[in-house]
Amino acid sequence: MELPEYALKGLQLLADPSHFSDKTFHILVEAAFESLLNPQTDGATLDHAELGNVDLTLVKQCNVAIATCVLEAGKHNADASTISTVLEDCRLGGERIDLFCATYQKNKDKVESLLGGLARYPSHIIDASWRLEYHIRNNHLHKVNQPAYLLTLNVENGSRPAQDVTFSCTMEQLQDLLGKLKDAAKSMEKASQM
DSSP, X not given: XXXXXXXXXXXXXXXXXXXXXXXXXXXXXXXXXXXXXXXXXXXXGGGOGGGGGSOHXXXXXXXXXXXXXXXXXXXXXXXXXXXXXXXXXXXXXXXXXXHHHHHHHHHHHHHHHHHHHHOOOOOEEEXXXXXXXXEEEOTXXXXXXXXXXXXXXXXXXXXXXXXXXXEEEOHHHHHHHHHHHHHHHXXXXXXXXO
């Protein structure tokens, strides 16, 4: 597990007891996990009274370092010993490492779920509907008198809820789309027979 330079510097700052006491370290670790796992908090987790005595820039830098470390650990499915090694290299003390690892283990499933939700998978069409529209005039009030089809595709993407994708097309565009879909279906059929 490799961390970028800015994250390593932030973790090294966290190791310095003159910047962060054990209590403020604990609060900052909890705040970093909270801001990662509950994006609705909108940075309010850093408004804790105990963090008021610490320079806000330093707090934000260390918060980003913790978040980066957590996300990298989740990405690599790191165990406590791997995380401990990285934190030891940043000169964090044993008590702080134990606290960090315990908090990570407690939230590991949520972090992995968060990362899994960020993956980019192609959307799957689960339903389609259409209706015929008749355009009489365009935006410039010129007569058009042309039929158009309004297509709605209901798609799902991984763990996200289904969404509607709606678009309008002319008869020619719809025939072109239909031809391409038939070609794709034939290609899939040939590929499955091999």
